[in-house]
Amino acid sequence: MKTKTIKDISEMLKTVVSKEDPLFKILEMDERKGVQNLLNQWNKQQEVKEMNRKKFDQMMKYETKIKQQGFKYIAGIDEVGRGPLAGPVIAAAVILPEHFYLEGLNDSKQLSEKKRDEFYTIIMxxxxxxxxGIITAQEIDKVNIYEATKKAMIAAISDLQTMPDYCLIDAMKLTIPIPQTAIIKGDASSVSIAAASVVAKVTRDRLMKRYADEYPNYLFDKNMGYGTNEHIQAIQKYGPCSIHRKTFAPIKNYI
Structure with missing residues (x-):
């Protein structure tokens, strides 16, 4: 083993999943500091993996309980975009397969943009x-943001290729002919809702980046329609554009 370089051993360790692996046992006897550092790093990585697995299993408690009741297709539903001054509110509904595991899946707000994009690809x-389900700013102005959010969620469920027999919904109760549970902070408590939060967030962010090309004055690719100082200043200077929510303060003050 001592003929192997530290770089070689680093690559070899990527295939090791247990301390009982013969390779790991051999490496433990390698006295080189570089090798021992690699083993320490491997141990820390395994601790993180174990912690992530436990968190994932905890976030599966709702799905597990519901499946034990005989339900098969459980949809997690979440929305993004209730608070911005511009752009739509977007909801997503996701039905995950049996034995699905995605290490690190969490409320999309807790993830980096890079990680959200990575998870989005895997989930899709x-x-x-x-x-x-996408509800425009114009529709939000007509019905209010609360009703628009419910409409987006119902539209997302209707858009599913496979109809769910149970819905887990982030903090909302919907008028639908499907059994449901509303979960406060569901995007951090349920794997299915967390997956929906990622899909909704990535979908909306990509749409707002396209709007940034159409309306460059408002920096939508940076603020995603939220009321940052730069965004407020742009509204004061240029007035609201067609995707601004005209019933939201302070926009209604500039009309």
């Missing part, structure tokens, strides 16, 4: 079904 590829 592996999910049984994904649906989205």
């Amino acid at each position: 590829k592996e999910a049984v079904a994904v649906g989205t």
